[in-house]
Amino acid sequence: MAGLKTTRSIEDKHDTVEKAMEAPPVVGHSILCIEDEQFISELYARALTKAGYTVTIIADGTKALEAAQSNQYDIILLDLMIPNLTGIEILRTLRNPARVPPIRSKIIIITNLEQRDEVRADIEKQADGYLVKAEITPNELVKFVQNVALPS
């Protein structure tokens, strides 16, 4: 029960962060950060904003999927452990080959969860990047995002 309450209060805080970040998206530079650990998303948003990206943070799985399906983001940073929907479910929905039109966003998985090798390989196949959060600093994330954002 205590856990539920905590999640909710974090979500409320996120809504305000979301509003503060709601600037008109710049082409090639809009990022959706799906992450429920508020301190982490703050840090990432800070570094990415400094690098010229527009960042929207959503901490809830269902809301995040809705936002991602609007197809307006160039890059989606996706945590795997988030409330209501798992990151894997969101990834599968967005990368469903039957989807018309396809989601143009590049998807980078950001997680601290250790997966079995075969699970990780399966996720990596569908995503454009896979990062362990503990192994990168915010600035290293920015560099990674810049590389992924390069037109292929």
Add this chain to the structure above:
Amino acid sequence: MDHLHIFRRHLYQVVFAILIGQGIVFIGAWWLTSHGNLAIYWLIGGCAFVLIFSLLLAGLISQLASAPLTAIRQAILHISPSEHGIPAPQLNQLRIGRELVVNLIGQIYEFNDVTSKTQALAEIEQKDIKHNFIAQNLPLPLFILDAAENIKFANKAAADYIGIDAPNLINKNVYMVLDMSFTSTNTFDTWLKKAKIAKATFVGSWERVRLNARDNQPNRLFDLAAYYNRGNPDHIETILVLFDHTKTYSQDDQAISFVALSVHELRTPLTLLRGYIEVFEEELRDKVSPELQDFMDKMNSQAEQLMAYVNNILNVARVDNDQLELHLQEASWPVILKSAIDTISLRAKVRGITIHCRIAPDLPTVGIDRLSISEVINNLLDNAIKYSGNSQVINVDTHLTKDGLVETTVQDYGFGISSSIMPNLFTKFYRDHHNRAQVGGNGLGLYLSKAIITAHGGNLWVRSKEDVGSTFGFTLLPYSRLAEEIKQSGNQELVRGAHGWIKNHSLYRR
């Protein structure tokens, strides 16, 4: 056939001896009565005649005398359930004792009728009980295979276990149904091959066999027992019994998920610490006193150390659970080595240590798993830093050995290792008692490094003297030696386990 044959030969010899004896006596008497007037060629001719006559007559007599015995034997074989394709005896051709033989054989057939009926009934009953009651209700999965390794019988438990109806299992090849992995190279199919070549009956058992389930079903873990019986008349050549231990064996998997959970919980604060430290460094660099700057570096290096430790925990859990998978690929060794040294340079710097790196020119490319090898270098350098004491230099050197291996050494000039603890150095959780008070660490690093280097086909060694320092060295195979193996596997890379499961191969050869 043997006894009858011997009997006939003995009879032949005896008859022949009698006949030839009589012939000699006869010729002797003939010669005596002629008072020496008989020409020598008559004598020789007589002898030859006696010899040929005896041979033929002895053959005929032994044949005729043994014919009744042959007929009786054939009759017994004819009704015997263990012999096939023996015809009934031809009694018309008997010359001697025909009446007696016909009576005897009649009695044999009569006797057989009575016993075979009761026996057949009992057998049917037996088979019925065997197959339908005991086997069917045996609470263990049971499979019976014929000589072609096709399933002849599978009980209810077996069908439930693999999730296919029993009738659909019949006549399927066992390897198509049971996709098993074993923990050693003695797999079921190698055992069966050995049995078929060299054994009449053979019993085998395996622990911790994994059933690779289909369609998102969870894998099952079980012990396996097998019995082999060559040429069994009921086509029960191989019997397999499975003992499910999924619950017990998968506790290790639960253990790794506990590890994974702890690692996740450790990583979240670590992510934040590293993030905030970076922000401070960015915003405060050149604005704070050198002392605070030094503290910041130390804080950062400690966070990096914690991260390395977390990765060690994960990898040790992988080694212990046979889940460490190495993907060996071609790589330039100097590039990997320099980047690994770079990663740890902050940790060296905050302790005032300089790492010197000497790389021999013209090293061949190596076949390595980059991530794991970087962790090995990281662990060896980490140890060298921890145990350096007041010494401020660590030397890294890499060169080609006489055997054409790429050898890398990490040398420190610190405490050294006392010879008494050398044998335990690569054991999990082992640490120098001397230094435990002064130096942090957990003894996972060398255990892990050893496992990783060994899985690469290399060797990790140590040379050390107390108060002089230690040198750790490891060898790696040049890529050219792995290239052939990679070519044969048809992949871009070679996948190796630390001591992984061995697949039952027969399925893939069919």
